Amino acid sequence: MTNMSFTDKVILITGASSGIGATTAIYLSKQSAKLVLVGRKEGHLKKIALYCEKANGIKPLPITADLTEDAEVQKVVQETIDHFGRLDVLINNAGVIEMGGIKKSNMEMYDKVMGTNMRAVYQLTMLATPHLIESKGNIVNVSCVWSTKPSTMALAYNISKAALDQFTKCVALELAPDGVRVNAVNPGFVKTNLYNDTGLTEEQVDLFMKNVTSQTPLKKMIEAVEVSALIAYLASDNAKSITGGCFPIDNGRLLQ
Template identity: 50%
Template sequence: MANSLMNFAGKVVLITGASSGIGAAAAIKFSRLSAQLSLIGRKTENLKEVAKQCKEINGQDPLIITGDVTKEEDNARIIKETIDKFGKLDVLVNNAGIIEVGTIENTSMEQYDRVMNTNVRSIYHLTMLAVPHLIETKGSIVNVSSVNGLRSFPGVLAYNLSKMAVEQFTRCVALELAAKGVRCNSVSPGVTVTNLHKRGGMDEETYNKFLEHSKNTHAMGRPGQASEVAEAIAFLASECASFTTGTSIPVDGGRHAMCPR
């Protein structure tokens, strides 16, 4: 029964930030579940590599769209090209995101705007454009948040604010669309082995120390893998979670339940 409910054959899944990390892992997971994929990212070559892996799994060519979700015209094009190609949309995975280091004393407004535009405004806009199509299919939205949206941590203020906004966005949209058959949920990863922190400015040595420290800050004694987050994303998008909306699933090895350190 569970296997049939996790089957995405004939369903169209759009994933932002699909060129690496959690987005790429989600693409691989959904391809194993027979989904038709629309993969969005800023790096074409990386998208092509992910698409190649997906095709090797289920024989289907994903649609690749190079675009920047902070640009309104790109978001409009992303939805249009997806609908033009597949004729519908069943699942929207809002995964694209960035992190920047800084406190209230030294986070510039440029940093703040960059983080909020990528992590919040882009999700708001792309979801708005996708909703009419998701209503037609009684579809599902899965937002990639963070344990930083559930708990407070020093040194990444703008990022914390952006992910708390994603948590609230998830709940509000869930309530607004429930009567129309569209579910909206989120996953909240802890430290996950991706290139997010390196893109945020960490050098190799600092990042390795960060991962090592994660063994102490996560109850399960290790950082997470992108594939583990992808499993939760697929579950929330599937009919296995047919009566679940407005919720956030921590995929963080117990980080959200521990005292800060």
């Protein structure tokens, strides 16, 4: 196996201001990557960019953007190419969750979730594709185990991740002749601030996490850095024969 160095590789990460995105940015900075960090929270983004710069001495390009706005998605790709001149890896990580099934739902919830979790991914990938073909690069999408495991907790979110898995496979098939690989990671519950944005209190989130942990075969939480390590592996030359895969990292949750 080759080592996992990303020297001279330009990697674009969405949702990079917190959670899995921020952890992945720091993880990849330690592998000498040139990073484009995209997020909505400018302050957080700059903080993560500083961490990354300290890790490898390479200044990341932070881009504050709302990926539900078409013009801002175009801006992200344009600024990446203007700044670094190339793109090697696209990590579609930005995502939102809304709790509730069909009985407690509305179309605003549906549009918000699908807009970020699927439409923005579709557009960003579409615009990045010519550059990834040029670099023989690859894409890693951050999906979820709930894409295939039915639950009643977050209907719109689960649908968006099911769509993302199919998107991953279709685009992998289409871009394989161009030498571009496309894969997804499908985490179970990772302790990030994603769940704090659902309207639940800190105590409710902790109780929720304890319940979830007790239900998984390995009886533990997933650390964000574990997901980052899987993303890095799939993005690296070590995974040069892997495309179209959706890889669970879920403490065995799908076994039940």
